[in-house]
Amino acid sequence: xxxxxxxxxxxxxxxxxxxxxxxxxxxxxxxxxxxxxxxxxxxxxxxxxxxxxxxxxxxxxxxxxxxxxxxxxxxxxxxxxxxxxxxxxxxxxxxxxxxxxxxxxxxxxxxxxxxxxxxxxxxxxxxxxxxxxxxxxxxxxxxxxxxxxxxxxxxxxxxxxxxxxxxxxxxxxxxxxxxxxxxxxxxxxxxxxxxxxxxxxxxxxxxxxxxxxxxxxxxxxxxxxxxxxxxxx
Amino acid sequence: xxxxxxxxxxxxxxxxxxxxxxxxxxxxxxxxxxxxxxxxxxxxxxxxxxxxxxxxxxxxxxxxxxxxxxxxxxxxxxxxxxxxxxxxxxxxxxxxxxxxxxxxxxxxxxxxxxxxxxxxxxxxxxxxxxxxxxxxxxxxxxxxxxxxxxxxxxxxxxxxxxxxxxxxxxxxxxxxxxxxxxxxxxxxxxxxxxxxxxxxxxxxxxxxxxxxxxxxxxxxxxxxxxxxxxxxxxxxxxxxxxxxxxxxxxxxxxxxxxxxxxxxxxxxxxxxxxxxxxxxxxxxxxxxxxxxxxxxxxxxxxxxxxxxxxxxxxxx
Amino acid sequence: xxxxxxxxxxxxxxxxxxxxxxxxxxxxxxxxxxxxxxxxxxxxxxxxxxxxxxxxxxxxxxxxxxxxxxxxxxxxxxxxxxxxxxxxxxxxxxxxxxxxxxxxxxxxxxxxxxxxxxxxxxxxxxxxxxxxxxxxxxxxxxxxxxxxxxxxxxxxxxxxxxxxxxxxxxxxxxxxxxxxxxxxxxxxxxxxxxxxxxxxxxxxxxxxxxxxxxxxxxxxxxxxxxxxxxxxxxxxxxxxxxxxxxxxxxxxxxxxxxxxxxxxxxxxxxxxxxxxxxxxxxxxxxxx
Numbered sequence: 001x002x003x004x005x006x007x008x009x010x011x012x013x014x015x016x017x018x019x020x021x022x023x024x025x026x027x028x029x030x031x032x033x034x035x036x037x038x039x040x041x042x043x044x045x046x047x048x049x050x051x052x053x054x055x056x057x058x059x060x061x062x063x064x065x066x067x068x069x070x071x072x073x074x075x076x077x078x079x080x081x082x083x084x085x086x087x088x089x090x091x092x093x094x095x096x097x098x099x100x101x102x103x104x105x106x107x108x109x110x111x112x113x114x115x116x117x118x119x120x121x122x123x124x125x126x127x128x129x130x131x132x133x134x135x136x137x138x139x140x141x142x143x144x145x146x147x148x149x150x151x152x153x154x155x156x157x158x159x160x161x162x163x164x165x166x167x168x169x170x171x172x173x174x175x176x177x178x179x180x181x182x183x184x185x186x187x188x189x190x191x192x193x194x195x196x197x198x199x200x201x202x203x204x205x206x207x208x209x210x211x212x213x214x215x216x217x218x219x220x221x222x223x224x225x226x227x228x229x230x231x232x233x
Numbered sequence: 234x235x236x237x238x239x240x241x242x243x244x245x246x247x248x249x250x251x252x253x254x255x256x257x258x259x260x261x262x263x264x265x266x267x268x269x270x271x272x273x274x275x276x277x278x279x280x281x282x283x284x285x286x287x288x289x290x291x292x293x294x295x296x297x298x299x300x301x302x303x304x305x306x307x308x309x310x311x312x313x314x315x316x317x318x319x320x321x322x323x324x325x326x327x328x329x330x331x332x333x334x335x336x337x338x339x340x341x342x343x344x345x346x347x348x349x350x351x352x353x354x355x356x357x358x359x360x361x362x363x364x365x366x367x368x369x370x371x372x373x374x375x376x377x378x379x380x381x382x383x384x385x386x387x388x389x390x391x392x393x394x395x396x397x398x399x400x401x402x403x404x405x406x407x408x409x410x411x412x413x414x415x416x417x418x419x420x421x422x423x424x425x426x427x428x429x430x431x432x433x434x435x436x437x438x439x440x441x442x443x444x445x446x447x448x449x450x451x452x453x454x455x456x457x458x459x460x461x462x463x464x465x466x467x468x469x470x471x472x473x474x475x476x477x478x479x480x481x482x483x484x485x486x487x488x489x490x491x492x493x494x495x496x497x498x499x500x501x502x503x504x505x506x507x508x509x510x511x512x513x514x515x516x517x518x519x520x521x522x523x524x525x526x527x528x529x530x531x532x533x534x535x536x537x538x539x540x541x542x543x544x545x546x547x548x549x
Numbered sequence: 550x551x552x553x554x555x556x557x558x559x560x561x562x563x564x565x566x567x568x569x570x571x572x573x574x575x576x577x578x579x580x581x582x583x584x585x586x587x588x589x590x591x592x593x594x595x596x597x598x599x600x601x602x603x604x605x606x607x608x609x610x611x612x613x614x615x616x617x618x619x620x621x622x623x624x625x626x627x628x629x630x631x632x633x634x635x636x637x638x639x640x641x642x643x644x645x646x647x648x649x650x651x652x653x654x655x656x657x658x659x660x661x662x663x664x665x666x667x668x669x670x671x672x673x674x675x676x677x678x679x680x681x682x683x684x685x686x687x688x689x690x691x692x693x694x695x696x697x698x699x700x701x702x703x704x705x706x707x708x709x710x711x712x713x714x715x716x717x718x719x720x721x722x723x724x725x726x727x728x729x730x731x732x733x734x735x736x737x738x739x740x741x742x743x744x745x746x747x748x749x750x751x752x753x754x755x756x757x758x759x760x761x762x763x764x765x766x767x768x769x770x771x772x773x774x775x776x777x778x779x780x781x782x783x784x785x786x787x788x789x790x791x792x793x794x795x796x797x798x799x800x801x802x803x804x805x806x807x808x809x810x811x812x813x814x815x816x817x818x819x820x821x822x823x824x825x826x827x828x829x830x831x832x833x834x835x836x837x
Contacts, residue, residue, distance in 0.1 A: 073728035106731035517653035
């Protein structure tokens with residue numbers, strides 16, 4: 001078994017008094033893509049935020065064997081975690097180029113820089129000086145992913161990158177994401193089950209904050225997965 | 234007797250006990266008593282607007298001065314008793330607040346606070362130029378000539394007690410029942426409150442008018458006691474400063490906050506009487522400490538302690 | 550001709566006003582809070598200058614960097630030690646904290662320095678004037694105006710073209726997500742507060758050169774700073790310049806027309822703006 005990049009053990013996460021995750025355990029190897037599947041409110045975003053330190057969490061959280069719990073978010077980011085958050089969360093008053101530069105603040109050595117990111121998403125070069133808030137949804141999503149890539153992360157977290165986008169745009173995004181596979185560990189949150197399985201090596205399904213099913217994406221029992229997704233059984 | 238009835242009974246008892254003070258206390262003590270009651274009244278009025286209504290005002294001294302000047306100007310030539318003028322001054326102040334509301338209510342948070350401050354400044358400057366009220370030098374209470382000297386102190390004290398008790402009672406009644414719920418809903422989440430039909434303007438306006446009236450009455454009583462009014466004293470921003478400290482230290486948004494805060498304020502003032510400057514520094518540091526460590530103030534701390542002690546007796 | 554001179558004087562006064570407002574608008578733009586102690590920071594800067602000039606007899610202009618650096622540190626410490634701990638969902642807490650701070654600073658200054666009037670002596674500059682044809686402009690007011698303009702320009706450049714500026718703008722846009730880029734927002738806030746205090750100190754020293762001040766002078770300057778931001782708007786730092794200039798001109802004209810009015814016409818301008826254009830002269834209209 002490949003050495004674990006990310007190891008999560010019995011993780012609970014909280015929004016104030018409300019518990020969003022119950023005893024989540026999973027691991028990820030370097031270069032592996034994990035699909036995080038589940039309905040709205042299942043806790044997918046909470047899990048990603050807990051990894052980043054944006055949401056309060058208790059339990060085992062190790063990156064390359066290093067305990068992340070005592071680290072606040074800025075320091076966790078420096079260990080090689082980057083995220084394209086739910087809702088994109090670009091800096092609207094900054095230009096596209098400036099958004100990307102912000103992503104490069106804690107860049108580790110690696111192949112991703114302004115040129116290579118713009119090669120992946122040519123539209124970014126075209127709109128480099130435009131305020132990010134003025135771009136369309138799909139274009140903003142490319143900026144968000146590009147911004148995360150600029151850090152040359154070991155672990156890339158992608159939260160619902162296709163949400164609210166036209167199918168053509170989603171196809172474009174997923175084609176770009178396919179070229180990233182294997183270069184870094186990726187956790188991909190997707191509501192579309194088929195796309196999620198097609199784009200990943202393994203999957204994990206959450207229901208109401210609990211991990212209810214996991215396995216290899218290739219040849220997964222989609223019927224069983226659908227039942228787990230909706231909580232039937 | 235239920236806890237609530239005990240509360241009302243206690244309140245009535247305290248008022249009755251305090252009403253006896255003019256028969257027991259000398260002139261100096263009576264003056265101090267009036268001052269304390271005026272501050273409590275003013276703090277309750279400010280607390281209503283800020284703690285319950287969520288609108289922080291940095292210009293309540295405008296209402297104080299207005300109440301005082303209303304009393305002095307109306308009684309100057311008209312045969313109205315200054316004592317009767319106290320509630321009327323409150324009414325006049327509330328009317329002006331009504332005129333200001335359309336402008337001020339467009340503002341939020343710090344903008345509202347500063348807007349109130351600017352409004353108070355404008356009123357101060359206008360009155361300072363008005364010859365009728367003696368311009369910058371101020372004027373005496375002309376109507377005092379017709380009053381019985383011996384009874385002025387006690388009656389003013391009872392008026393102060395009535396104002397302080399009255400505004401406390403008003404706040405207590407307002408925050409119970411449906412109005413209080415609407416108020417709290419607005420404070421917590423305006424968008425959600427609006428969506429269930431809570432009209433923000435009407436609720437805030439009522440709170441604003443009551444707060445202004447209370448401050449006006451307090452101002453009227455205070456300057457009645459002084460027998461003289463000047464623009465500098467009437468519109469001194471120190472009124473607002475004192476009252477904010479009193480409410481914050483006592484516990485913003487709580488009914489007994491202003492009372493506890495007033496006690497602390499006057500204790501500090503007496504203790505550090507040698508230096509007005511250091512007593513203000515002490516007040517400021519206390520207020521900062523409250524905001525940092527105990528935002529609910531003394532009343533909040535007291536409530537927490539009481540809850541801890543009463544827990545075993547409370548039945549679900 | 551006298552009217553033109555009045556307007557020019559108003560513009561130069563407005564430069565100083567804009568400087569009062571700049572620090573406040575920075576904090577408001579980045580942290581969404583109001584620093585009620587801002588006026589006291591202005592005056593504290595001046596008093597610090599008094600102390601240093603008293604100790605070492607050097608011309609105030611040379612002292613400027615020292616006072617500015619110290620006040621930057623004071624602002625940084627205030628934010629890191631106090632204000633950062635009360636930032637959250639309740640807007641009243643930081644407001645009331647800084648309110649308490651303003652009273653503490655004001656009265657500490659009274660206890661330490663007394664309540665007398667004091668001024669910084671810029672030497673011959675105080676009364677020097679420049680003759681431009683039929684007009685006569687005071688060198689000190691003109692110099693103050695140019696310093697203010699230069700500071701606005703420098704801040705604009707720093708925000709637009711440096712890594713620090715980018716970081717500040719990003720933190721202002723989204724203080725939560727900016728942490729994912731390794732930014733500790735508490736440090737950003739502290740540096741912005743430090744900068745605000747430094748700007749306040751410069752404004753205080755310039756103020757003390759043209760007029761005498763007491764520890765109580767901060768209250769009036771705070772009100773002016775607020776009026777500058779409201780009149781100008783919160784869109785950009787240049788909005789504060791516009792607000793300051795407008796207020797300065799109104800004060801100058803008002804004083805000439807009606808000497809006993811004090812700051813009344815400025816207050817009326819504020820009311821007019823609030824009624825007619827609440828987002829300010831150069832502000833962005835907020836969606837309710």
